[in-house]
Amino acid sequence: MKKSDVVLQLTEVVKVYKLGEQTITALNNVDLTVFKGEFVAIMGSSGAGKSTMLQIASLLDNPTSGHILLHNQDVSSYSEKKLAKIRNQEIGFVFQQFNLLNRTSALENVALPLIYTGVSFKERQRRATKILEEVGLGDRLHNTPNQLSGGQQQRVAIARALVNDPTLLFADEPTGNLDSKSGEEIMDILSGLHKQGRTIVMVTHEEDIANYAQRVIRMQDGKILFDRQQKPKKSK
Amino acid sequence: MNFVNALKVAWKAILTNKSRSILTMLGVIIGVGSVILLVSIGNGLQVYIEDTFEDLGSNAIYVYPTEVFGENGFGQQDERSFVAAKQFSTKHLQDLQRYRRQIKEVLPESVRGTTVRYRDTQKDITVTGTTQVYENVRNTKTIKGRFFSDSETRAGQRVAVLGYKITQDLFGNSDPVGRTIRLKGVNFEVIGVAEEKGGGAFGGPPFDNYIFIPLEAFFRLFDSTDINSFTVQVRNKEEIPEVIELLTEYLEETDNRDAKEYDVIDQREILDTINQVLGVLTIGLGGIAAISLLVGGIGIMNIMLVSVTERTREIGLRKAIGATPNQILLQFLIESSLLSLVGGAIGVGLASLASFLMVSLADFPSAITWQSILLAFGVSVSVGVIFGVAPARKASKLSPIEALRSE
Numbered sequence: 001m002k003k004s005d006v007v008l009q010l011t012e013v014v015k016v017y018k019l020g021e022q023t024i025t026a027l028n029n030v031d032l033t034v035f036k037g038e039f040v041a042i043m044g045s046s047g048a049g050k051s052t053m054l055q056i057a058s059l060l061d062n063p064t065s066g067h068i069l070l071h072n073q074d075v076s077s078y079s080e081k082k083l084a085k086i087r088n089q090e091i092g093f094v095f096q097q098f099n100l101l102n103r104t105s106a107l108e109n110v111a112l113p114l115i116y117t118g119v120s121f122k123e124r125q126r127r128a129t130k131i132l133e134e135v136g137l138g139d140r141l142h143n144t145p146n147q148l149s150g151g152q153q154q155r156v157a158i159a160r161a162l163v164n165d166p167t168l169l170f171a172d173e174p175t176g177n178l179d180s181k182s183g184e185e186i187m188d189i190l191s192g193l194h195k196q197g198r199t200i201v202m203v204t205h206e207e208d209i210a211n212y213a214q215r216v217i218r219m220q221d222g223k224i225l226f227d228r229q230q231k232p233k234k235s236k
Numbered sequence: 237m238n239f240v241n242a243l244k245v246a247w248k249a250i251l252t253n254k255s256r257s258i259l260t261m262l263g264v265i266i267g268v269g270s271v272i273l274l275v276s277i278g279n280g281l282q283v284y285i286e287d288t289f290e291d292l293g294s295n296a297i298y299v300y301p302t303e304v305f306g307e308n309g310f311g312q313q314d315e316r317s318f319v320a321a322k323q324f325s326t327k328h329l330q331d332l333q334r335y336r337r338q339i340k341e342v343l344p345e346s347v348r349g350t351t352v353r354y355r356d357t358q359k360d361i362t363v364t365g366t367t368q369v370y371e372n373v374r375n376t377k378t379i380k381g382r383f384f385s386d387s388e389t390r391a392g393q394r395v396a397v398l399g400y401k402i403t404q405d406l407f408g409n410s411d412p413v414g415r416t417i418r419l420k421g422v423n424f425e426v427i428g429v430a431e432e433k434g435g436g437a438f439g440g441p442p443f444d445n446y447i448f449i450p451l452e453a454f455f456r457l458f459d460s461t462d463i464n465s466f467t468v469q470v471r472n473k474e475e476i477p478e479v480i481e482l483l484t485e486y487l488e489e490t491d492n493r494d495a496k497e498y499d500v501i502d503q504r505e506i507l508d509t510i511n512q513v514l515g516v517l518t519i520g521l522g523g524i525a526a527i528s529l530l531v532g533g534i535g536i537m538n539i540m541l542v543s544v545t546e547r548t549r550e551i552g553l554r555k556a557i558g559a560t561p562n563q564i565l566l567q568f569l570i571e572s573s574l575l576s577l578v579g580g581a582i583g584v585g586l587a588s589l590a591s592f593l594m595v596s597l598a599d600f601p602s603a604i605t606w607q608s609i610l611l612a613f614g615v616s617v618s619v620g621v622i623f624g625v626a627p628a629r630k631a632s633k634l635s636p637i638e639a640l641r642s643e
Contacts, residue, residue: 060556061637081560088558099553099640103252115241116558160557 008034013066026052028222039194041213049222058170092161096173100145151182171202246571261579263532268583270525278518280601299466323462343467353418365454381413381428392452396424400432401444533619540627552639565632572624580616
């Protein structure tokens with residue numbers, strides 16, 4: 001692949017946590033390059049550092065040392081304000097816990113990032129409605145999270161992650177809180193997005209889920225154990 | 237995130253915890269309400285006193301013997317209550333009336349306490365011997381009959397104008413004009429009733445309990461030619477200091493009166509002193525009430541800290557999807573300001589209501605001014621901002637991932 005196709009690059013990233021007296025090295029000198037249009041699954045057992053890597057790659061957390069390059073721009077030393085703007089416009093994030101706002105309709109939840117972008121009310125409504133229709137919730141616009149099933153809530157969360165048309169979509173155990181049927185639905189949506197050309201980085205510990213990806217990275221003790229391409233599982 | 241969106245989010249957060257929000261506002265409501273109410277009572281008293289002085293006559297200078305009130309007080313039964321003071325005489329009156337260029341009117345007053353009798357009713361009252369100029373200088377209209385005339389004054393006719401209340405006490409609702417009352421056993425014809433005036437001068441008995449008779453008649457009735465005081469009405473307000481000097485000089489020359497035996501003061505001076513005292517009192521009471529505003533502010537800070545802790549995940553999410561630290565700061569500042577502002581508005585409303593009730597039910601003077609309302613709003617917004625800063629800063633500094641991890 002060409003250098004111009006590199007979307008995200010982590011070089012020599014170290015993350016050390018301090019827990020009282022103990023120091024835990026969650027990431028130990030990790031290098032990672034993600035190309036445009038890839039669907040990457042990061043696997044590993046609990047404590048292997050996969051979630052930490054995802055959080056640092058998605059600019060939610062700062063590395064202890066090392067560099068993060070987004071579109072070949074080193075963003076490691078950016079201010080909180082600049083990082084917030086990048087998270088808003090370049091990155092979409094899907095959480096295991098959905099993290100929707102309670103007592104707030106699906107539509108408003110999806111429109112939330114656009115408020116911080118500074119999009120007008122009318123345009124926010126239009127774009128949020130369109131994207132909710134794309135994930136099959138066109139008839140649930142005004143339902144609040146507690147009126148939706150887990151699968152539906154995660155679809156709202158995906159819509160929210162996509163509403164600003166981000167370069168990169170991150171997903172942390174997106175099916176972890178769902179039954180297998182809902183999980184499959186979510187994975188079908190993600191596969192679909194991949195086919196449309198979106199770049200997705202996903203953390204999971206389930207083989208089944210990782211099979212949807214086209215590239216699998218396995219981590220252990222804060223290091224990358226292997227990194228290989230695979231033929232992604234067919235989605236419906 | 238613009239201001240309107242932040243306002244909407246804040247309003248929603250306040251409505252989400254209705255009872256908690258109301259309890260938090262209560263501190264500000266009480267604080268703002270009591271500050272406004274106390275200030276408005278102070279202002280009302282000031283207006284009331286200004287009005288009373290206006291009733292006493294404007295552009296006036298008072299000339300009193302120093303010990304006006306004697307040992308036993310003013311207007312009591314004891315006829316010697318004025319013994320302590322040196323008195324003026326009709327000579328002074330005639331002399332003063334000569335300064336026509338600066339002085340418009342000279343009003344002499346002699347005051348004694350005595351009893352009045354009408355048929356079987358007997359009352360203790362205050363009799364004022366004065367001249368026909370009283371009506372204009374003291375701004376006292378008659379609601380029935382008339383005030384005594386120039387000729388009646390000069391002749392010392394036994395005619396009387398009754399205060400409003402003493403008329404009620406003696407005659408009830410029947411018309412007193414033309415009836416005869418007995419003052420100290422001497423017959424006087426009632427020729428008029430003065431309008432209701434309310435309070436008395438400088439803590440004296442209320443004017444509504446006064447009976448006014450011509451000065452000459454007073455001299456004969458009490459067998460004395462003493463005049464207790466003069467009220468000098470000047471032609472021009474600006475000339476008051478000049479006239480005071482003139483009067484002082486005159487009194488020094490005529491009687492060799494010692495400067496300490498009488499006071500020559502204008503009403504501004506008295507009014508200024510009273511206003512000064514009232515002003516200090518209002519500020520003092522307002523200050524005490526402001527402490528409750530401070531307590532209200534601490535209540536807001538407390539609840540905002542709770543709110544930040546409760547909504548840590550929400551803050552984390554907002555940051556994860558692109559909220560800058562300043563946007564989070566603004567959101568929580570607006571929320572605390574809104575709490576305080578709504579509390580302030582309710583406080584202003586309650587204070588206005590209380591003030592209205594005081595005026596309409598208790599007839600207590602209370603005047604809410606625009607300035608005090610604006611001040612209260614300003615203060616309550618500042619309270620919201622000042623006490624909201626710490627919680628809002630705490631929220632804005634949260635790391636997104638740690639906030640999201642919290643339960």
